[in-house]
Amino acid sequence: MLIKLTGGTVYDPAAGVDGKKQDIYIQDGRIVKKPVKDVQIDKEYDLKGKVVMSGAIDMHTHIGGGKGNIARTLLPEDHRQDPVARTECTRSGCGHAMPSTFVTGYRYAEMGYTAGFEPAVLPVNARQAHMEMADIPILDKGGYAMLGSDDYLLRMLTAKKDQKAVNDYVAWTMQAAKAIGIKVVNPGGINAFKFNQRKLELDEQNSHYGVTPRQILQTLATAVKELGVSHPLHVHGCNLGVPGNMETTLDTMEGIGGLPMHLTHIQFHSYGTEGDFKFSSGAAKIAEAVNKHKNITIDVGQVLFGQTVTASGDSMRQHANHKHANPNKWVTMDIECDAGCGVVPFRYRDQNFVNALQWAIGLETFLLVDDPWRIFLTTDHPNGAPFTSYPHLIRLLMDKTFRNDMLSRIHPEAQKMTTLASIDREYSLQEIAIMTRAGAAKLIGLQDRGGLSPGNWADITIYTDNADREKMFEKPDYVFKDGDLVVRDGKVIHSKWGTTHVVKPDFDPSVEKGLKDYFDRYLTMKLGNFKISDDEITEDGRGSITVHPLQGKN
Amino acid sequence: MTEITEVPSPFCGIGTDDLTIQVDGLALKVTANGCAVNTPAFEQAITDTSPRVDGKEVSLEVAAKKAAGLLKDTQLPVIGGCATDVNGMRALLALADRVGAVVDNMNFSAARNNLLTLQDSGWMNTTLAEVKNRCDLLLVVGTDLEAFAPRFFERYLWNKEAMFVDDTASRQVIYLGKAPSGNASTSPNGQAAKVLTCADADLPEVIAVLRTLVKGQPIQAQTVAGIAIADLQTLAEQLKAARYSVVTWAAGALAFRQAELTVQTLSEMIKDINDMNTRSSGLPLGGKEGDQTANQVCGWTTGFPARTRFSRGYPEYDPFLNDANALIANDEADALVWVQAFNAKATPPTDHLPTIVIGRSGMTFAKEPDVFIPVGTPGIDHAGHAYRMDNVVAIRLKKLRDSGLPSTADALHAIENALREMNVC
Numbered sequence: 001m002l003i004k005l006t007g008g009t010v011y012d013p014a015a016g017v018d019g020k021k022q023d024i025y026i027q028d029g030r031i032v033k034k035p036v037k038d039v040q041i042d043k044e045y046d047l048k049g050k051v052v053m054s055g056a057i058d059m060h061t062h063i064g065g066g067k068g069n070i071a072r073t074l075l076p077e078d079h080r081q082d083p084v085a086r087t088e089c090t091r092s093g094c095g096h097a098m099p100s101t102f103v104t105g106y107r108y109a110e111m112g113y114t115a116g117f118e119p120a121v122l123p124v125n126a127r128q129a130h131m132e133m134a135d136i137p138i139l140d141k142g143g144y145a146m147l148g149s150d151d152y153l154l155r156m157l158t159a160k161k162d163q164k165a166v167n168d169y170v171a172w173t174m175q176a177a178k179a180i181g182i183k184v185v186n187p188g189g190i191n192a193f194k195f196n197q198r199k200l201e202l203d204e205q206n207s208h209y210g211v212t213p214r215q216i217l218q219t220l221a222t223a224v225k226e227l228g229v230s231h232p233l234h235v236h237g238c239n240l241g242v243p244g245n246m247e248t249t250l251d252t253m254e255g256i257g258g259l260p261m262h263l264t265h266i267q268f269h270s271y272g273t274e275g276d277f278k279f280s281s282g283a284a285k286i287a288e289a290v291n292k293h294k295n296i297t298i299d300v301g302q303v304l305f306g307q308t309v310t311a312s313g314d315s316m317r318q319h320a321n322h323k324h325a326n327p328n329k330w331v332t333m334d335i336e337c338d339a340g341c342g343v344v345p346f347r348y349r350d351q352n353f354v355n356a357l358q359w360a361i362g363l364e365t366f367l368l369v370d371d372p373w374r375i376f377l378t379t380d381h382p383n384g385a386p387f388t389s390y391p392h393l394i395r396l397l398m399d400k401t402f403r404n405d406m407l408s409r410i411h412p413e414a415q416k417m418t419t420l421a422s423i424d425r426e427y428s429l430q431e432i433a434i435m436t437r438a439g440a441a442k443l444i445g446l447q448d449r450g451g452l453s454p455g456n457w458a459d460i461t462i463y464t465d466n467a468d469r470e471k472m473f474e475k476p477d478y479v480f481k482d483g484d485l486v487v488r489d490g491k492v493i494h495s496k497w498g499t500t501h502v503v504k505p506d507f508d509p510s511v512e513k514g515l516k517d518y519f520d521r522y523l524t525m526k527l528g529n530f531k532i533s534d535d536e537i538t539e540d541g542r543g544s545i546t547v548h549p550l551q552g553k554n
Numbered sequence: 555m556t557e558i559t560e561v562p563s564p565f566c567g568i569g570t571d572d573l574t575i576q577v578d579g580l581a582l583k584v585t586a587n588g589c590a591v592n593t594p595a596f597e598q599a600i601t602d603t604s605p606r607v608d609g610k611e612v613s614l615e616v617a618a619k620k621a622a623g624l625l626k627d628t629q630l631p632v633i634g635g636c637a638t639d640v641n642g643m644r645a646l647l648a649l650a651d652r653v654g655a656v657v658d659n660m661n662f663s664a665a666r667n668n669l670l671t672l673q674d675s676g677w678m679n680t681t682l683a684e685v686k687n688r689c690d691l692l693l694v695v696g697t698d699l700e701a702f703a704p705r706f707f708e709r710y711l712w713n714k715e716a717m718f719v720d721d722t723a724s725r726q727v728i729y730l731g732k733a734p735s736g737n738a739s740t741s742p743n744g745q746a747a748k749v750l751t752c753a754d755a756d757l758p759e760v761i762a763v764l765r766t767l768v769k770g771q772p773i774q775a776q777t778v779a780g781i782a783i784a785d786l787q788t789l790a791e792q793l794k795a796a797r798y799s800v801v802t803w804a805a806g807a808l809a810f811r812q813a814e815l816t817v818q819t820l821s822e823m824i825k826d827i828n829d830m831n832t833r834s835s836g837l838p839l840g841g842k843e844g845d846q847t848a849n850q851v852c853g854w855t856t857g858f859p860a861r862t863r864f865s866r867g868y869p870e871y872d873p874f875l876n877d878a879n880a881l882i883a884n885d886e887a888d889a890l891v892w893v894q895a896f897n898a899k900a901t902p903p904t905d906h907l908p909t910i911v912i913g914r915s916g917m918t919f920a921k922e923p924d925v926f927i928p929v930g931t932p933g934i935d936h937a938g939h940a941y942r943m944d945n946v947v948a949i950r951l952k953k954l955r956d957s958g959l960p961s962t963a964d965a966l967h968a969i970e971n972a973l974r975e976m977n978v979c
Contacts, residue, residue, distance in 0.1 A: 331678070528560055
């Protein structure tokens with residue numbers, strides 16, 4: 001079947017196309033070159049007056065894994081308020097802060113998203129992450145495996161194992177967990193909490209291992225680079241949420257010494273201590289540092305007002321923040337000498353000084369970072385807000401008048417503490433496309449995704465151009481997934497299954513000798529039972545695995 | 555004959571994956587690391603291999619059509635048991651969504667004690683490897699742990715080595731409420747567990763007093779439920795002095811009303827201890843009859859745990875109103891689908907409703923169900939996934955033999971396909 005998308009205004013930053021009227025041809029799931037004359041077109045879509053982008057990619061969203069299910073179970077009242085009925089082509093479920101899996105897929109697709117990446121896959125819980133994501137329809141998926149608070153790595157560092165040994169362990173873990181990247185959360189801090197340490201500064205030693213977060217970051221960032229993994233080390237830094245943590249973040253950027261590093265939900269790590277409330281914005285300094293350090297990428301983790309739930313691997317910081325739980329209930333877990341998690345429901349309020357300033361800090365960060373290829377649109381779903389709020393966030397970035405209207409409504413003391421009103425920048429459609437499509441695909445290392453030139457998979461989203469960018473982005477006219485029309489007029493009309501994206505870095509097989517001994521002596525699973533096989537993802541006929549090349553190879 | 559090693563168990567809940575099993579055709583023999591729970595569960599023989607309709611053997615296709623016919627015009631069918639692997643539970647929920655059924659895992663009324671606590675106030679919990687490496691004091695509340703999990707102590711407390719406990723044999727074990735039935739809790743160096751017993755119904759009061767003492771509040775009485783306050787005071791001091799205490803309980807063993815309040819008191823006590831310059835964690839026991847698996851898959855698929863109804867076209871959770879046993883007893887349910895792939899002794903709880911059983915081969919009935927589809931057991935007849943008690947680790951179950959039995963997912967998909975062909979959407 002040959003499909004023609006006719007006359008749309010195309011924004012394809014991967015190919016350098018910025019708002020140009022173009023036709024796009026789709027065949028066998030891929031975008032193809034304009035066919036020779038006299039080839040029959042089976043289906044044509046008239047896209048005059050419409051904007052065409054690749055399918056959006058959420059490079060940091062908590063959609064798979066055990067803490068998501070803890071959040072779901074914790075909050076039945078949230079789900080009761082957002083029931084989703086079954087239809088002829090969609091399954092029933094529920095929405096809002098932590099939607100059910102099927103509804104997650106539908107709502108992402110109905111916004112024009114075609115891929116989402118779970119940034120905190122505990123290797124020991126990776127099966128669950130993949131099984132949950134296997135029940136998210138339409139979206140492609142993948143995960144970043146969490147390391148850095150696992151006892152095995154910390155023992156390696158204490159024993160001063162060489163970088164090659166660490167590299168082998170990192171590569172082995174990525175393959176065992178079927179990951180596409182590596183994440184470190186509060187480096188060593190989750191582990192330290194198990195030893196009753198309640199905070200861990202960048203240069204402070206874990207009380208048991210004598211290892212500092214800085215060492216962990218340096219070692220893992222080096223490993224990721226040397227292995228050729230495209231996605232830089234994905235870092236949830238020390239001191240999340242702590243006033244004054246901007247210094248930690250600046251120090252982290254400076255200290256990585258030019259290695260690629262992605263700093264995630266950076267808004268939560270951009271706080272100063274100025275003013276009467278000892279809480280202020282560090283966004284300007286953070287943005288300045290990001291602009292300077294070309295090795296750094298960030299996603300923002302924007303806070304938006306309303307009820308949500310925070311779900312993080314950072315059990316240390318979640319425990320410290322539990323008094324802010326709203327409603328007042330929360331969970332922490334210590335997990336398998338591998339990691340931890342904490343789930344704390346949260347209600348961000350525009351009349352709360354801290355929350356209001358968090359909102360402003362996120363926006364300041366977006367507007368002050370110059371390079372749209374190194375900053376990514378996230379709310380750290382669901383931590384800062386549910387992903388369904390992305391169209392609203394896009395409008396805040398693209399529409400200064402709207403943004404300043406919203407600013408005028410927040411806590412007056414917070415208004416005084418932000419420079420937001422004086423920032424004139426408005427994101428363009430091309431910049432939005434970079435941040436949510438081409439840039440995300442590049443950051444993660446996705447081949448043949450995130451672009452609209454021939455050869456790319458036909459993940460395509462088509463919007464009616466609308467000056468109200470929130471309305472524009474919340475309801476696309478058409479969404480294609482691998483060439484199939486899945487959404488029309490903002491509603492799912494056809495469901496299908498996306499692929500799981502992974503990379504397979506090389507490792508020395510002898511790494512398993514030490515690991516086997518460790519598993520047998522200390523853990524609760526045999527090494528052979530820990531590793532996820534390909535058929536666990538593909539056996540039911542709907543899952544598939546897409547392996548992407550490493551940097552420096554192919 | 556083949557010998558398969560490192561076999562994981564879907565039966566015991568504690569994540570055992572070091573079984574050695576000899577396979578001789580359809581016969582299995584556990585030759586290493588078995589226990590009173592796992593060995594009989596693996597060695598149980600296959601009996602039926604063909605589906606039956608009204609007692610007559612038929613093909614799966616015919617059985618599925620009959621089942622679909624029974625479900626087609628129901629108002630409130632109930633899917634009970636829900637004891638299966640992840641793929642079985644996925645298929646079960648797809649069917650429930652289609653026919654508007656109530657889904658109720660057979661262990662839910664027990665698990666409810668935990669879930670209500672979680673949903674009201676949350677908790678601080680841990681997992682098995684942390685117990686194995688960090689636990690220096692284990693408090694067992696209201697249950698006979700070695701009867702629940704015969705190898706728990708061997709695998710997680712008396713292990714030869716731990717990363718963070720110098721001498722695992724020095725770990726302290728205290729039973730509160732119920733005495734152990736054997737000696738598994740006696741340490742390798744001969745130290746017996748401390749035991750403080752009381753009647754089941756008095757446990758709430760004992761736990762409340764313990765939490766009070768942990769918080770440093772005075773108690774005027776000398777005893778509670780026959781236990782000396784001084785003994786509970788000692789226990790409170792031990793919990794606060796431990797580096798990483800673990801408090802474990804079995805929700806199903808707390809067989810008194812409002813037991814969730816006792817679980818909540820324990821969970822809040824654990825939080826209290828964590829504010830006292832040390833660490834403590836809870837470890838709710840479970841992972842049997844597919845309960846954790848059902849709650850996990852139902853959780854991500856509907857947003858709610860596995861006592862949820864679809865009768866209005868979307869999931870509605872109610873931990874009391876959706877009780878399958880109550881719906882059956884009150885004649886609100888008009889059909890029963892019973893899914894039990896693990897335990898052939900767990901038969902359907904009704905004899906007056908149209909009944910469809912997707913059951914482990916070997917199941918026998920006082921009254922023949924309308925449809926019986928014998929299915930393979932995950933971890934024996936087909937590969938799959940199931941959760942263990944700590945609810946974090948999903949184990950990959952191995953296929954051990956070729957029995958020809960369909961999986962639960964196969965059977966339920968067949969029924970759903972038959973419904974689709976009848977235009978039931």
